[in-house]
Structures are given as structure tokens and as C-alpha cells.
């Protein structure tokens with residue numbers, strides 16, 4: 603039996619981004635009416651884009667009006683605590699019934715204390731702060747923590763490969779997961795009962811960051827000089843100790859090697 607709020611539209615924030623576009627595609631296939639929030643000029647692409655800015659708050663009340671569920675994927679490399687506050691306040695006013703939020707593995711385990719930590723790893727603390735905004739909102743919620751997306755790591759590797767010298771933070775590892783697999787789980791959560799903080803999900807294998815770049819270079823037949831870099835601070839130490847990994851939840855099936863093979867061929 604479907605939930606009553608599923609007869610109402612679902613709003614996807616960040617629905618134009620890497621994760622959000624996959625979420626929107628899957629939701630459209632599942633049946634509900636979907637609205638996509640963008641802070642740019644809304645495109646008339648048949649998907650139902652609405653314009654609203656989570657930084658200024660402009661247009662957000664209208665975007666959430668009449669919505670049953672919000673899947674919140676808008677964010678930036680700095681995190682999205684302030685944007686989440688704005689969204690949650692508007693969702694409260696509109697009587698939204700379910701907030702679904704994408705967080706990051708390590709949000710609760712990477713200590714961000716000093717200035718150095720904040721500069722390099724403030725993202726983790728900001729994601730945990732955004733989680734807290736949902737937890738204290740009074741609105742039923744589901745929060746999923748995922749590891750870094752393979753497609754995001756590929757974009758980073760592409761960027762680093764533009765330079766002849768590649769900085770290689772020693773000891774830091776990543777467990778990249780295919781963005782489509784995260785999107786599938788978010789859609790499952792959005793179409794179900796609010797579930798609180800659910801089991802986190804990570805990719806099938808963890809790699810040193812240097813291995814990720816080296817494998818990308820090998821797949822694209824290039825060589826670069828690596829400069830080992832030991833990052834100072836407590837957050838970097840936690841990352842070296844694996845705080846951003848989830849070996850017990852290595853549920854991703856699609857592999858980094860598979861993505862590299864298709865990227866090298868494209």
C-alpha cells in the first residue's frame with residue numbers, strides 16, 4: 603500500500619547535480635510528481651524545475667508548497683548546513699511529511715577542531731551539523747551517509763592529471779561508490795516510511811588516494827610525478843585511520859575499474 607504523502611509531489615533539491623539528476627530520473631520512473639529545485643533560471647525541460655535559492659531563501663517557500671517529501675541533495679564542497687536550515691524552516695511552514703538527506707560517511711567520526719582541520723576537512727563537520735538540523739526539526743526524516751562518489755573522484759583525478767606534479771596525501775584512503783547506487787537507495791528511502799539514520803553505504807573497495815590517481819593515469823596512458831604530502835591535524839589523522847571508510851558496509855557493486863574502463867573508452 604502506498605503512503606498518503608506519496609500522492610503529493612516530491613521536491614528534489616540539487617536535482618540538477620551529479621547525484622540529484624540520477625535521483626530525479628529514478629523517481630520519474632517510479633511514478634510520483636517530481637519538482638526539481640535550481641538556484642539558476644529554471645529550465646523548461648518537462649521535468650518541473652522550480653527556481654529557489656537555498657543561500658538567500660528566495661523562492662524556497664513556493665518550492666516546498668504542497669510537497670509531501672523532500673529529497674535534499676543540494677550542497678557544495680563546503681557542506682550545506684546553512685542551506686539545510688533554510689530548507690527545513692520552509693519545510694516546517696509547508697507541513698512537509700518526510701525529509702530525505704544525503705550525508706557523508708565519517709560525518710560523525712572526523713574531528714574538525716582547529717583552523718587546519720576546518721580548511722581541509724570542514725565539510726565533514728558541516729554535514730554532521732546539517733544532520734543535526736534534520737534531527738531537531740520535528741519533521742520525520744531519513745539520513746543516508748555514503749562514501750565519496752566514483753564520478754566525483756574521477757573528476758578530481760582528471761583535474762589533478764592536468765598538472766605535471768600530483769600532490770599525494772600519504773595514507774589517506776577512499777572507498778568510492780557509484781553515484782547511481784546511492785541514488786537508488788535514496789529513492790527507496792523517499793518512497794518508504796521515514797527511517798531516521800539508516801545504515802551507511804560504501805563502494806566495494808578502498809584505495810589509497812594515490813592509487814586512484816595512478817589507476818586513472820594508467821587507464822588514460824599518462825605518467826605524472828607524485829609529491830607525497832603528509833597532511834597535518836587531527837582530521838587528517840582520522841582520515842588516515844579510516845574514519846571516512848565503511849568496510850562493514852561495502853555494499854556497492856559497480857567498481858572503480860569499471861568506471862575507468864568506460865571513461866578511458868569515451
Ligand SMILES: NC(=O)c1ccc[n+]([C@@H]2O[C@H](COP(=O)([O-])OP(=O)(O)OC[C@H]3O[C@@H](n4cnc5c(N)ncnc54)[C@H](OP(=O)(O)O)[C@@H]3O)[C@@H](O)[C@H]2O)c1
Nearest residue numbers: 616618619620621640641642655656657676677750751754
Ligand atoms: N560527491 C561526493 O562524493 C559525495 C559523497 C557523499 C555525499 N555527497 C553529498 O551529496 C550531495 C550531492 O552531491 P553532488 O556531488 O551531486 O553535488 P553537485 O553535483 O555539486 O550538485 C550540487 C547541487 O546543489 C545545488 N545548489 C547549489 N547551490 C544552491 C543554492 N544556493 N540553492 C539551491 N540549490 C543549490 C545545485 O543546483 P543548481 O546549480 O541548479 O542550483 C546542484 O544541483 C551533497 O549534499 C554532497 O555533500 C557527495
